[in-house]
Amino acid sequence: MYLKQIELNHFRNISAENINFGKQINIIHGRNGQGKTSLLEAVFFLAITKSFRAKSEKIVLQHDKEYLQIAGLFETDKKDAFSVRIFYSVADGKHVFFNQNKIDKFSQLIGKIPVTLLSLEDLELAYGVPANRRKFIDILLSQVSPIYLQALQIYKKALSHRNRLLSLISENKENSSILFPWDEQLVKNGAYIIRLRQKFITFANEKIGDYYRKISFRNEQISIKYKTNVPFEAETGEIENVFKQTLFDNYDADVQRQNTLIGPHRDDLVFFKEGFPLKTYGSQGENKTLLIALKIVESEYLKEQTAENPILLMDDIFGELDNERINNLIQCVIPFGQTLITTTSREKIKGVPEESVRFMEIEQGKVVK
Amino acid sequence: MHTSGLPVLDKLINDFSKLPGIGYKTAQRLALFILKSDSSYVSELADALLSVKENTRLCEQCFNIAEHERCSICADTRRDAGLLCVVEDVVDVMAIEESHEFRGLYHVLGGVISPLAGTMPDDLHLKELAARVQVNGVREVLLAINPSTEGEATMIYISRMLRDSDVRITRIASGVPLGSHLEFLDTATIGRAIQTRRDL
Numbered sequence: 001m002y003l004k005q006i007e008l009n010h011f012r013n014i015s016a017e018n019i020n021f022g023k024q025i026n027i028i029h030g031r032n033g034q035g036k037t038s039l040l041e042a043v044f045f046l047a048i049t050k051s052f053r054a055k056s057e058k059i060v061l062q063h064d065k066e067y068l069q070i071a072g073l074f075e076t077d078k079k080d081a082f083s084v085r086i087f088y089s090v091a092d093g094k095h096v097f098f099n100q101n102k103i104d105k106f107s108q109l110i111g112k113i114p115v116t117l118l119s120l121e122d123l124e125l126a127y128g129v130p131a132n133r134r135k136f137i138d139i140l141l142s143q144v145s146p147i148y149l150q151a152l153q154i155y156k157k158a159l160s161h162r163n164r165l166l167s168l169i170s171e172n173k174e175n176s177s178i179l180f181p182w183d184e185q186l187v188k189n190g191a192y193i194i195r196l197r198q199k200f201i202t203f204a205n206e207k208i209g210d211y212y213r214k215i216s217f218r219n220e221q222i223s224i225k226y227k228t229n230v231p232f233e234a235e236t237g238e239i240e241n242v243f244k245q246t247l248f249d250n251y252d253a254d255v256q257r258q259n260t261l262i263g264p265h266r267d268d269l270v271f272f273k274e275g276f277p278l279k280t281y282g283s284q285g286e287n288k289t290l291l292i293a294l295k296i297v298e299s300e301y302l303k304e305q306t307a308e309n310p311i312l313l314m315d316d317i318f319g320e321l322d323n324e325r326i327n328n329l330i331q332c333v334i335p336f337g338q339t340l341i342t343t344t345s346r347e348k349i350k351g352v353p354e355e356s357v358r359f360m361e362i363e364q365g366k367v368v369k
Numbered sequence: 370m371h372t373s374g375l376p377v378l379d380k381l382i383n384d385f386s387k388l389p390g391i392g393y394k395t396a397q398r399l400a401l402f403i404l405k406s407d408s409s410y411v412s413e414l415a416d417a418l419l420s421v422k423e424n425t426r427l428c429e430q431c432f433n434i435a436e437h438e439r440c441s442i443c444a445d446t447r448r449d450a451g452l453l454c455v456v457e458d459v460v461d462v463m464a465i466e467e468s469h470e471f472r473g474l475y476h477v478l479g480g481v482i483s484p485l486a487g488t489m490p491d492d493l494h495l496k497e498l499a500a501r502v503q504v505n506g507v508r509e510v511l512l513a514i515n516p517s518t519e520g521e522a523t524m525i526y527i528s529r530m531l532r533d534s535d536v537r538i539t540r541i542a543s544g545v546p547l548g549s550h551l552e553f554l555d556t557a558t559i560g561r562a563i564q565t566r567r568d569l
Contacts, residue, residue: 105555107555107557108555111556146555146556146557146560147556147557147560149557150557150560154518154521157518157519158518158522160485161483161484161485161518161519161522162484164484164485165484168484174489178482178489178490178526180525180526180529181482181521181522181523181525181526181529182522184522184525185518185521185522185525
């Protein structure tokens with residue numbers, strides 16, 4: 001996927017700007033607070049219809065303005081052109097347009113523009129809370145499969161209903177015999193979720209070590225484990241019956257906690273280096289390298305599953321990396337097509353083939369060169 | 370909020386704006402229309418409003434809207450009493466009736482199971498459904514419930530409830546709408562249509 005041009009109005013500190021991007025690597029540089037990350041945020045917004053850091057559209061609306069607009073011109077790897085426009089106003093809410101046509105369900109857009117984002121907040125991924133790791137894998141798989149997104153939505157809804165019933169049961173206002181319609185939907189959709197997550201982890205384990213070694217120059221074994229409390233047999237792939245039985249076995253504990261303790265909403269990803277969990281033993285640098293490797297694997301998975309190169313967004317991640325690692329990293333991402341990288345210092349990027357890089361400097365919400 | 374300066378008119382506007390789909394502007398227009406209309410039309414309208422409340426009730430068999438103990442569908446002896454179509458609401462009966470495709474009887478649940486909204490199985494006409502299936506020689510129960518998470522839960526509940534009876538339980542198909550083009554459909558709908566494909 002290639003984002004040719006983006007037009008922004010009243011988005012964060014960008015009043016009105018029209019920016020053309022290069023087909024491969026785009027380095028957006030400038031001092032802090034000039035709008036570099038906002039630019040990446042806008043690209044992410046076009047693809048996912050949401051910001052990766054603001055909880056509501058109001059926050060990304062420029063101060064004192066009535067509306068904001070983000071419009072992008074894209075070209076697929078097969079050279080089909082299309083446009084996406086997002087319009088938000090305080091009075092009228094958010095509207096999404098695909099080729100000028102209004103989209104009723106935002107979920108219809110997800111997956112059309114595959115994107116992977118790597119930002120400083122992600123650096124916590126390996127050692128932060130499990131919810132972040134689930135969010136990571138859920139965003140990825142929702143882009144790969146709209147059925148995954150649907151299964152996830154149904155699962156979450158069924159879970160809320162079930163938890164409500166658990167509260168009522170613990171207060172003796174209902175009994176366990178009315179749980180089964182929700183359990184059945186948890187099992188059916190939850191099994192689908194676990195299966196797709198597992199499939200990605202299998203893919204990632206084949207690739208992540210190579211990228212890690214390419215960036216770090218260290219010969220270390222890296223692996224990821226999908227940690228689930230649904231103890232299914234990997235060989236048979238049978239999840240449904242095990243999940244159903246585990247839910248049943250855990251019933252008393254669920255009622256006591258008024259919360260469902262079993263299922264993919266409690267699962268986690270664990271990263272290992274040389275067989276030891278990175279969460280406890282990894283250094284900052286190792287975490288960063290692992291994360292970059294994981295994001296490249298994510299891009300490769302998106303490419304394989306959607307037959308389209310994703311747009312890679314890398315937000316100010318060069319901080320602690322030396323020039324050699326930065327170079328290795330850039331070499332790794334070149335085959336994936338378009339990449340947008342923000343950095344405070346242009347000097348960090350050296351020795352990259354000139355024909356594949358476009359530099360742009362941003363100052364006070366304006367591209368200055 | 371808004372005021373026209375005439376309390377009687379304000380009251381009417383306010384009452385109109387409680388109707389579904391009616392905002393303040395439309396309510397104002399309706400009220401002014403009433404104000405300017407002939408008295409005979411207005412009293413006819415008022416009678417119609419009262420009459421619909423006073424002279425209707427729920428059908429004792431299927432909980433559709435009825436003028437008598439049984440609704441016009443249940444009372445129609447030409448309809449197939451061996452085939453029951455289960456729907457959420459009266460409006461769904463109307464929608465299906467307009468298609469003229471279904472010649473059986475209905476059973477209106479009055480909603481779907483939704484613990485978050487406080488609707489439990491006992492709040493719906495589910496026991497009555499189980500009783501009907503047992504006595505009336507019903508051959509098939511067709512579930513025409515919206516495929517939301519709550520709708521699915523309700524269908525799962527009903528199929529378990531009727532598991533031991535001899536009736537065939539079916540559900541309406543979901544997938545590609547008539548007259549639409551595959552390329553414009555969302556992928557989840559196409560996915561569902563493929564999952565529930567059938568032989569030709």
